[in-house]
Amino acid sequence: MKSIIYESRCRPTTAHLRLTSWTPCETWSSARFAQFLHPDGSQRRGPRPVRLALYLWGILELTTKELQQVSVGNVLFLKGLWLATVVALHRGAVILEHPVVPFEDFKPSIWRTAVNLLMRPPFSLFARATIHQWRYGSPMIVVIPRR
Secondary structure, eight states: OEEEEEEESSOOOTTOOEEEEEOOSTTTOGGGGOEEEOTTSOEEEOSOOOOBTTBTTOOSSOOHHHHHHHHHHHHHHHHHHHHHHHHHHTTOEEEEEEEOOOSSTTSOOGGGSHHHHTTSTTSSSEEEEEEEGGGGTOOSSOOOOOO
């Protein structure tokens, strides 16, 4: 699993204000576009995609449950960015974690949002880094139970 993180460019103060934040992948995941082979040999799909690169804040015609999932994801994402900005402006250390941008242009990613594009250098307090988490013991495949 590869992730991209933003780190604050400011040196931490003696107060050592730090923030580690991440956006839940539930509605952003590329796995929503995948087809899986069922043990009986048939092709199966997971939950349908609720975001696309052109509709990063949610596609049109969502069900009530999907709209709620997308809304929660949007709120957590934006609050994480807001907190990261506040901490960075107060010279704190910040890490924002989320999977790397998918190769396919149509798939959504928080790194494709306009607000995140504004957080890239030279306009921001943040530097961007890519971490290969599997090199540090993270499993290549993470199974998350459905609710």
